[in-house]
Amino acid sequence: xxxxxxxxxxxxxxxxxxxxxxxxxxxxxxxxxxxxxxxxxxxxxxxxxxxxxxxxxxxxxxxxxxxxxxxxxxxxxxxxxxxxxxxxxxxxxxxxxxxxxxxxxxxxxxxxxxxxxxxxxxxxxxxxx
Numbered sequence: 001x002x003x004x005x006x007x008x009x010x011x012x013x014x015x016x017x018x019x020x021x022x023x024x025x026x027x028x029x030x031x032x033x034x035x036x037x038x039x040x041x042x043x044x045x046x047x048x049x050x051x052x053x054x055x056x057x058x059x060x061x062x063x064x065x066x067x068x069x070x071x072x073x074x075x076x077x078x079x080x081x082x083x084x085x086x087x088x089x090x091x092x093x094x095x096x097x098x099x100x101x102x103x104x105x106x107x108x109x110x111x112x113x114x115x116x117x118x119x120x121x122x123x124x125x126x127x128x129x
Contacts, residue, residue, distance in 0.1 A: 055099070
């Protein structure tokens with residue numbers, strides 16, 4: 001389920017001051033064409049986009065190699081909730097396991113009402129194609 005503009009719609013997973021790290025077992029080695037994941041930002045609720053998103057793959061679930069990564073500049077924009085879907089560029093990858101890591105900003109930035117306090121990272125469904 002894709003999340004909407006409200007962090008209370010029941011479709012978002014929240015991480016307070018922590019990174020998102022999710023490992024998906026595809027059951028067998030498969031060709032991976034794309035990975036996408038949605039994020040929510042609502043700075044008034046201390047929710048920020050991640051700093052970066054990395055997709056790593058593995059055949060055995062232990063030894064992972066980076067397949068793609070995307071820098072995600074911190075944007076402290078006012079104006080309500082923003083959503084963005086990240087699709088790191090993946091080419092010619094075959095693997096059984098997919099690990100997605102989204103790096104949280106950890107704490108609210110200087111100048112924010114919650115400066116220095118734990119920031120939230122909200123993500124919705126991870127899609128592997």
